Amino acid sequence: MRASLCALWLFVPGRLGAQEFGFNDCMLPPGTSFPGAGNAGRIADDGTGTNCCVHLTDVNQGGSFGVFFVPDQAAGNNVDHVHMHWRSLVGGDNGRVCTATQFDRPGADGYSMSWGTDLPNPPGYGNPGEEGAGTGLIVTVDTFDNGGGEAPGLEIKWKGSRVAFDNINADQGLAKDFLRKGVFVEADVTVDVSGNATFTYDGRVLTATLAGWSGIAGGSFMFGSRTGGACDNQWIDDLVITAFGPGSDFKLDWFAVAAGGGDSSGGDFKLSATIGQPDAGNVAGGDFAITGGFWSILTVSETPGAPSLNVSLAEGSVIISWPDSGSAGFDLEETAALANPSANTLWTTVNVTPTANNGTKSVRLPLAAGNRFYRLHKP
Numbered sequence: 611m612r613a614s615l616c617a618l619w620l621f622v623p624g625r626l627g628a629q630e631f632g633f634n635d636c637m638l639p640p641g642t643s644f645p646g647a648g649n650a651g652r653i654a655d656d657g658t659g660t661n662c663c664v665h666l667t668d669v670n671q672g673g674s675f676g677v678f679f680v681p682d683q684a685a686g687n688n689v690d691h692v693h694m695h696w697r698s699l700v701g702g703d704n705g706r707v708c709t710a711t712q713f714d715r716p717g718a719d720g721y722s723m724s725w726g727t728d729l730p731n732p733p734g735y736g737n738p739g740e741e742g743a744g745t746g747l748i749v750t751v752d753t754f755d756n757g758g759g760e761a762p763g764l765e766i767k768w769k770g771s772r773v774a775f776d777n778i779n780a781d782q783g784l785a786k787d788f789l790r791k792g793v794f795v796e797a798d799v800t801v802d803v804s805g806n807a808t809f810t811y812d813g814r815v816l817t818a819t820l821a822g823w824s825g826i827a828g829g830s831f832m833f834g835s836r837t838g839g840a841c842d843n844q845w846i847d848d849l850v851i852t853a854f855g856p857g858s859d860f861k862l863d864w865f866a867v868a869a870g871g872g873d874s875s876g877g878d879f880k881l882s883a884t885i886g887q888p889d890a891g892n893v894a895g896g897d898f899a900i901t902g903g904f905w906s907i908l909t910v911s912e913t914p915g916a917p918s919l920n921v922s923l924a925e926g927s928v929i930i931s932w933p934d935s936g937s938a939g940f941d942l943e944e945t946a947a948l949a950n951p952s953a954n955t956l957w958t959t960v961n962v963t964p965t966a967n968n969g970t971k972s973v974r975l976p977l978a979a980g981n982r983f984y985r986l987h988k989p
């Protein structure tokens with residue numbers, strides 16, 4: 611006989627839109643574009659012969675610009691937290707054609723990523739360039755000092771103003787070298803529901819709190835770059851945009867299922883704790899079904915005092931943990947769907963050996979789309 615079914619989680623990823631652009635077919639992804647007259651942007655090989663990426667600008671092309679446009683990924687819904695990741699390559703010019711130098715080095719001007727509702731339409735030279743455009747969120751990778759030490763450096767802008775800046779090195783030449791490695795480096799942008807923004811670029815970390823943050827609804831994305839008397843390869847690859855809507859935060863906004871079933875005998879689940887919707891209307895038939903784009907928690911109180919599961923997310927993984935104490939003999943099991951009656955639910959053992967640390971056992975699993983239910987089960 612089954613001894614206990616202690617705790618159960620349901621999560622439904624609340625992503626409004628998650629899109630990955632690898633450009634590996636060397637085609638412009640549907641919906642994206644290189645808008646504006648004279649836009650030099652294109653999808654092309656990165657020189658390896660085996661990988662394509664966005665070329666905003668290329669070496670030996672002075673006075674040009676490239677803008678890559680990605681439409682809103684959330685169908686107009688408010689996006690109150692976001693995660694973007696990409697790789698970029700900046701550099702490569704040797705100054706033989708584009709002869710302008712600064713700090714005795716060729717190369718300019720860098721690039722930006724702008725996310726907002728007031729992006730230029732159509733874009734043009736320098737709009738957005740490396741400074742970005744609009745009054746939403748902007749991050750910049752600026753390789754040329756246009757005055758006052760505004761660059762080389764990394765930057766977060768919000769509502770048109772700089773809110774974070776990293777000059778990388780007091781020696782501007784070395785800072786420029788850092789940004790112009792001519793190899794792909796990692797870039798990452800997150801904004802949480804409180805407006806805490808983090809821009810991580812090639813290991814440098816900038817943070818800022820975006821004043822008045824409540825999300826951006828209907829915002830599009832633009833990568834902008836330009837060259838002048840100095841030029842560079844300024845390329846983007848492996849772009850991932852994950853736009854989250856209100857209530858889908860994985861750390862705090864666990865949503866409530868405010869209904870109770872019976873006790874365990876009939877296979878019903880008593881649901882408790884949690885925060886918010888959906889409500890009893892979503893609980894049907896003595897078992898339950900949850901709909902909607904929310905992460906949700908279901909707690910089963912079949913066995914008071916038995917170990918309970920916790921869930922958290924980290925870097926695209928879900929971490930499920932439970933107290934070591936009292937959990938001897940329990941196995942973590944999962945299913946994609948709950949059956950009614952519950953005895954018909956097909957559970958499978960999660961074949962990941964738990965890590966034990968500080969009295970807690972945990973497993974790290976890939977974050978998959980759709981529903982996953984977990985339970986601790988003692989055979």
Ligand SMILES: [Ca+2]
Nearest residue numbers: 632633662847
């Ligand atoms: Ca690629």
Ligand SMILES: [Ca+2]
Nearest residue numbers: 752754756761
């Ligand atoms: Ca600049």
Ligand SMILES: [Ca+2]
Nearest residue numbers: 741752760761
């Ligand atoms: Ca700048």
